[in-house]
Amino acid sequence: MENTIAQIQVIPLQYYILFCSALFSIGVIGVLAKRNALVIFMSVELMLNSANLLLTAFSAYRNDPAGQIFVFFIMVVAAAEVAIGLALLVVVYRSTKTIDINVLNRLKW
Amino acid sequence: MVIESLELMQFISILLLVFPFLGFLTIGLFQKQMNRNISGILASAFIFINLILSGILFWYVSSSNLTVETQLFDWIKFADISIPFALTVDRLAVLMLLIINGVGLLIHIYSIGYMKEDAGANRFFSYMNLFVFFMLILVLSSNYLMLFIGWEGVGLCSYLLIGFWYKDHANNDAAKKAFIMNRIGDLGFLLGIFILFITFKTLSISEIATKASLMPSGDLTLMAITISLFIGAMGKSAQIPLFTWLPDAMAGPTPVSALIHAATMVTAGIYLIARSNVLFVLSPVTLNIILVVGAVTAIIGGLIAIYQNDIKKILAYSTVSQLGFMFMALGLGSFSGAMLHLTTHAFFKALLFLAAGSVIHALSNEQDIRKMGGLRKKIPFTFALFIIGTIAISGIPPFAGFFSKEVILTAAYEHGMGMGILATFISLLTTIYMFRLIFVVFFKAESKEIKANHHVHESPKVMLYPMAVLAVLSIIAGFVQLPKLFSETQGFDNYLSPVFEKASELVPVSEHVLDVQTEWMIFSIPLLFIALLVFLSYKRFVNENEFIAPTGIQKVLSNKFYFDEIYDFLIVKPLGFISIFFRGILDQTIINGFVNAVGTATLFAGKKLRLLQTGNVGFYLILMVFSIIAILFFNIIL
């Protein structure tokens, strides 16, 4: 057992933190800089995944299964969210024939 | 039926306060339903009961020379300071009780007739009873704070009663003037109470007297206290410069003038000083100030009275002058002389006012003496009563005024020849204006208004009987104190001496004992002058062209020395300007502007913040991200 953990801990935790933060900020940039609703959805998925990876890393280093179970549930939620999100996208496309998020300000009126 | 117990006397003192207040409540609450006669009789009945109770207390206090002290309840009590609600009945208080309740009763009975046709008669009687209640609190209180309550209360009732016919705005102005001038004096009174409290840590009159008697004469704190108390008395008892409210107060019904502004309220100032005699005796500077102020007031009041043309105003200025005379007595150290003159003045001034009311009633509310004349045949009873009052006030023996004035004149001559001559001059002024009044109203040829008026009728009996009683009192009341010439026993002086005992111990007795010849001079010379003046007035005032427009000095006198105009210029107008300034600039511009600015700022902020709601998802997302950055950032820093 120690062997496995020692194997894992060859890579210091800070590297994982760095990597996941980078993925997360790329996701943020994607959300803010794109007008295509589809690409925004994908960036959100990217952010979720970066969080998943970080949780798993912590769980592996601490030998605590709770982290990985939480990741499992995050995946559950992400799946449900994508289903609904894409359905909404389809509805909006049907009404406005475009998936530009700027048309959503028509909801003000 | 020998009543000896102290508890009974204490109970009686409490009852004295209960009955008038009960009268006020009953008549006041049932104003609309009560029959006018019933309210008048009820009010008088309460005062009558009070008179009997006062008589019992008088008998008890006089015979036993004990003071009845009743503690009602603890009023203010913290740390080691205790100001209870307590009543003190000693000889001085019981004397005032008899005056207030006795003269009050007679005036109440008179008012039943006088206010018969007035729609607000019930309100009148409730206010009169309330006034008696507060006056009794003033007289019976055992500490200065409770006295102040009574002081303020009588001021309030004076306001209510002067402005009784409130539909006429001039009456309201007169009432306000009385109340406000009183208030100015009250400021002095309050200052005095504060200094008293700081100095003696108590406000009980007897305790202060005991503590103060240990202090040296001329002590500065005592001087400050006494001057402040005297300012209060100046306001209440209409001395210069706070006297202009009294003539204006004649706008109220005549019984009000008789009760409040002749017999009782205006004497509150003198009572206060007499009660605090120990404090005043130890401040000779204040006594001199009182003497000067009293003398000046007396002279000015008398001089103005000679040139007035309204019956009630002549009597009002006469009251001012007589009060000045009483203050002179206090200033000379003759406390019992002042009290004696207060008593006799109550009788004959009330009589004069009631008789004037009778004249006014007879002429259907005519008050200008230029429109009167020859009334002695038409209303003979009133004429007789008026003559009795005039003789009494002029100081002609053997009527009451002579004896009380004699005491004061003797004290004046003991002080010095100059003061004596001044005092004599003042009492001779009385003769001039009173006899002018008599001659013009009753002896002159009838004016054309009188000739045209066929309704000149005598007053009803309910008004005449009280006046008759007062007339009798004016005749006989003086015999309690015969001048030193005729008898050694000084009845009134002895009666009040326990009250002024402490004070007389403290005064360095520098008796200029007057020799018998001087005393005979004091007695007889004024009488000669009085006779001379009566004769001269008769010749002058019964002539036809009395009422030519006055010129020169006479003009100044007949315009009341322009006091009202000076006050208006110096005080009222600047106050008006200040008030306009405060309202226009401070209140409307600054404060209102500030409050409005808050509203405007809110609106402005709202207008600008509205622009954040663009409806643009991208914009919201950016805001979210930046907020998260900010939160995390501050988390790291702090």
Added chain:
Amino acid sequence: MLTQYLFFFLSAVALISAVMVLLSKKPIHSVLYLTLTFFTLAGHYILLNAQFLAVVHIIVYAGAIMVLFLFTVMLLNLNIEGEFQKSTLMKFVAALAGGMIFLVLIGTLKSFDVSIVSNPEMTQIGLVKNLGKTLYSEYLMPFELSSILFLAAMVGAVMLGKKDKN
């Protein structure tokens, strides 16, 4: 050694494909690059000995979610190149925001050091058997609730997808 090389290689591929997601002109390319990113992440999971998660990750993300995306793009014919762009200012602000988030996250998380191993008696927590044991004993309730969540999502998706009768 191998571990380290693998880690760096996988991280590089993940970062590059994530950036390409944003920079692609056609949406379909973005979808494909994202799928590549998911595969590299699955590789990371295996490096961490989280075997179950790696497999589930591939099945769910690469197998289901990405397929959904592809279906949407193709069915709605959204493969139009470079259709709309935000203004340059907005792109600059977005880049700025992203950079700041990166820095702040690093700052927040840098001081964590895991030296304490919480339960030493458990072995190989990444294996299905052990993870399953924990899942079905301590975390049973969230597990059941997630089924309700899926039910709601299904119903919602069907409802939203129905064409209006008019």
